[in-house]
Amino acid sequence: TRTPVNVTVTGAAGQIGYALLFRIASGHLLGADVPVKLRLLEIPQGVKAAEGTAMELDDCAFPLLKGIDIFDDPNQGFEGANVALLVGARPRTKGMERGDLLAANGGIFKPQGKAINDHAADDIKVLVVGNPANTNALIAQAAAPDVPAERFTAMTRLDHNRALTQLAQKTGASVEDIKRLTIWGNHSATQYPDIFQASVAGKPAIEAIGGDEKWLADEFIPTVAKRGAAIIEARGASSAASAANAAIDHVHTWVNGTAEGDWTSMGIPSDGSYGVPEGLISSFPVTTKDGKYEIVQGLDINEFSRARIDASVKELAEERDAVRELGLI
Ligand code: NAX
Numbered sequence: 592t593r594t595p596v597n598v599t600v601t602g603a604a605g606q607i608g609y610a611l612l613f614r615i616a617s618g619h620l621l622g623a624d625v626p627v628k629l630r631l632l633e634i635p636q637g638v639k640a641a642e643g644t645a646m647e648l649d650d651c652a653f654p655l656l657k658g659i660d661i662f663d664d665p666n667q668g669f670e671g672a673n674v675a676l677l678v679g680a681r682p683r684t685k686g687m688e689r690g691d692l693l694a695a696n697g698g699i700f701k702p703q704g705k706a707i708n709d710h711a712a713d714d715i716k717v718l719v720v721g722n723p724a725n726t727n728a729l730i731a732q733a734a735a736p737d738v739p740a741e742r743f744t745a746m747t748r749l750d751h752n753r754a755l756t757q758l759a760q761k762t763g764a765s766v767e768d769i770k771r772l773t774i775w776g777n778h779s780a781t782q783y784p785d786i787f788q789a790s791v792a793g794k795p796a797i798e799a800i801g802g803d804e805k806w807l808a809d810e811f812i813p814t815v816a817k818r819g820a821a822i823i824e825a826r827g828a829s830s831a832a833s834a835a836n837a838a839i840d841h842v843h844t845w846v847n848g849t850a851e852g853d854w855t856s857m858g859i860p861s862d863g864s865y866g867v868p869e870g871l872i873s874s875f876p877v878t879t880k881d882g883k884y885e886i887v888q889g890l891d892i893n894e895f896s897r898a899r900i901d902a903s904v905k906e907l908a909e910e911r912d913a914v915r916e917l918g919l920i
Contacts, residue, residue, distance in 0.1 A: 592626075593624070593625060593626055594626075595626040595627055595628045595657040595658070596621055596625055596626070596627050596628070596673045596674060597627075597628050597630060597671045597672050597673050597674070597712065598615055598620065598621075598627050598628070598629055598630065598672070598673070598674045598675075598676070599629075599630040599631075599632060599668055599669050599672040599674070599675045599676070599711075600612060600615070600629065600630070600631055600632065600675075600676045600678060601632040601633075601668070601675075601676070601677050601678055601679040601703065601721075602632075602633070602637075602677075602678035602679025602680065602721065603631035603632065603633055603637070603641045603644065603661070603678075603679075604631075604633050604637040604638075604640035604641040604644060605637075605678060605679060606828065606829075606831040607678050607720065607831050607834050607835050607838070608631075608641075608644070608678055608679075608835075609644060609831070610831050610832040610834075610835035610836075611676065611678070611835035611838060611839070612629065612631075612644060612648060613647075613648065613651065614835065614836075614839050615627060615629065615839070616629065616648055616651065616653040616655065616656040617651075617653050617655065618653075618655045619839050619843065620674070620839050620842050620843060621674075621842070621843070621846055621847075622843075622846075622847065623655075625655065626655045626656075626657045627655055627656060627657065628656075628657050628658040628659070628660075629645075629648070629656065629658070629659045629660070630660050630662065630668055630669070630670070630672060631644075631645065631659065631660070631661045631662065631668075632662050632663070632665060632668030632669075632679070633661065633662075633663055633679070634663060634679070635663045637663075637679075638661060638663055641661050642661060645659045645661060665702055665703050665705075665706035666706045666709065666710055667710075668706070669703070669706045669707050669710045669711045670710045670711075671710070671711070671712050672707070672710070672711040672712060672715055673711075673712045673714055673715060673716070674715070674716050674717075674718075674842060675707060675711065675715060675716070675717045675718070676718050676720060676838055676842070677700070677703060677717065677718065677719045677720060677721055677727070677728075677731065678720045678721055678838070679699065679721055680696055680699060680700075680720075680721025680722055680727060681695040681696050681698075681699060682722070683722075689910075689913065690913060690917070692723070693723070693726065693910065693913055693914050693917060693919070694917050694919075696721070696723065696726075696727050696730070697730050697914060697917060697919035699721075699727075700719075700721075700727045700728075700730040700731045700734070701730055701731070701733075701734045701919055702734070703731055703734075704730060704731030704732060704733065704734030704735040704743075705734045705735065707731065707734075707735050707738060708734060708735035708736065708737050708738055711738070714882075715738060715742055716742055716744075716842070716845060716846070716882075717731065717732075717738075717742055717743045717744065718744050718745070718746055718838060718841055718842055718845075719731065719743070719744070719745045719746065719858075720746045720834065720838055722778070723777075723778075723779065723910060724745040724746055724747075724778045724858065725745040725777050725778055725858050725871075725872045725873065725874075725907055725910070726872070726907070726910040726911065726914055727745070728743045728744065728745040728858065728872045729743075729870075729871070729872050729910075729911060729914065729920060730914055730919050730920055731743055732860070732872070733919070733920035740860045740870075741859065741860055741884075743860065743872070744841070744845070744857050744858055744859050744872075745778060745857075745858030745859075745872050745874075746778060746834075746837060746838060746841055746858065747774040747778050747782065747856045747857065747858050747874040748837040748838070748840050748841040748844075748855065748856060748857070749778075749830065749833060749834050749836075749837035750774045750778060750782055750784065750815060750816075750818075750856070750874075751772060751773075751774045751784075751837075751855060751856040752833070752836070752837055752840065753784075753814075753815050753818045753833075754772055754774065754784040754786075754811075754815045755769050755772060757811055757814055757815055758772065758786060758789070758791065758796060758799075758800075758811070759791075761800055761806070761811070762791050762796075762799045762800060764791045764792050764799070768791055768792040768793075769789060769790070769791055769796070770789065770790050770852060770853045770854075771788045771789045771790060771852075771853060771854055771876070772784070772785070772786060772788075772789040772796075772856070773785040773788060773789075773854070773856055773874075773875070773876040774856035774874045775856075775865075775873070775874055775875065775896075775899070775900045775903060775904075776873055776874055776899075776900060776902075776903025776904055776906070776907065777873065777874070777903045777904075777906050777907045777910075778858060778874070779816075779903070779906065780816045780817060781816070781902055781903040781906045782815070782816050782874065782903055783812070783896065783899035783900055783902075783903055784811065784812055784815045784816070785896050785899075785900075786800075786807065786811070787893060787895070787896055788876070788890055804895070807895075808895075812899075818830075840855075841855075841857065844879055845857070845879050845882065845884060846879075846882055847879075848879050848880045848881070849877075849878045849879050849880070854876045854877060854878050854887050855876075855877060855878075855879070856874050856875070856876060856877070857874065857875065857877050857884060858872050858873060858874045859872065859873070859874075859875060859877065859884065859886070860872055861873050861875070862886065864886045864888065865886075865890075865892060865900065866900075866901070866904075867900075867904050868904070868908060870911075871904065871907045871908060871911060872907070873903075873904055873907055875887070876890070
């Protein structure tokens with residue numbers, strides 16, 4: 592029998608946590624044959640609600656779930672963690688400046704990075720979901736100098752999945768017929784969903800949309816980039832189940848690999864590819880195999896794409912400079 596994989600989830604009592612934990616416990620994160628132990632990390636005020644969720648997890652009698660522990664101390668929460676999903680974050684409240692938001696999140700992600708550095712398992716893989724996800728990942732990574740930098744990733748899979756469905760609906764194709772779509776840059780309104788490399792049922796996506804660059808610029812890109820706000824407007828609450836689903840997809844793909852001839856999008860530390868300054872945690876097209884990812888190389892970036900990638904990367908560089916100034920990295 593396999594040793595259970597320790598999965599730490601922060602913000603476990605939140606709405607994404609509620610949609611995420613049951614799918615981890617039922618085997619969707621790592622595989623239907625991989626037992627898991629959950630370590631839930633909350634702030635003290637969130638512990639009681641996390642206990643309630645743990646009672647419900649117990650009541651599911653999931654065969655793969657080998658234990659649940661709840662903590663309000665990051666050092667304990669990340670002890671022995673093989674996978675860490677950093678979901679809990681400080682949301683932007685009315686009137687809050689970007690500097691305040693970054694500082695508040697620095698107060699969460701810096702100590703969590705340090706705790707990961709000191710207590711997680713050697714094979715730790717980290718996914719940051721809590722916003723601003725890319726920069727929070729950078730803060731955590733900087734606080735964990737003993738962990739290989741590439742283990743810190745940020746989630747753009749929700750943007751990727753949103754783009755897949757928008758393109759499928761436009762072309763009348765099915766999502767599984769779409770390959771090689773990319774989200775570039777920051778998980779923010781500046782992100783760039785790129786279909787120039789993509790195919791729809793074997794044909795270039797740009798042909799599948801009838802070469803309609805106006806639709807691309809005026810509908811597709813803004814719809815994907817502003818989908819989070821549209822969900823809030825409609826639902827009265829931010830994306831939760833779809834965000835949890837994307838976190839499951841991100842880790843599952845990282846661990847189990849991308850399909851031949853396809854790739855996915857992950858926010859990862861740049862190695863300088865495609866002119867993205869080294870060290871920024873930016874979204875790229877990546878293939879994965881045996882628990883490792885690689886940036887897809889050699890893609891031809893046209894002018895339309897170049898300008899949009901550069902704009903999003905510029906925003907990431909500004910966020911990095913701001914957290915550097917705050918002494919967070
Ligand atoms: P909720 O406010 O429902 O839950 C957040 C939970 O985190 C709360 O239970 C809170 O007590 C806990 N928490 C706060 N600080 C903590 C700390 N230091 N340690 C442990 N737990 C802590 O938010 P929810 O809707 O679940 O969203 C969580 C985060 O995901 C937000 O930052 C949100 O912006 C972000 N999102 C990221 C997305 C992405 O694609 N990357 C999409 C969805 C979502 O908007």
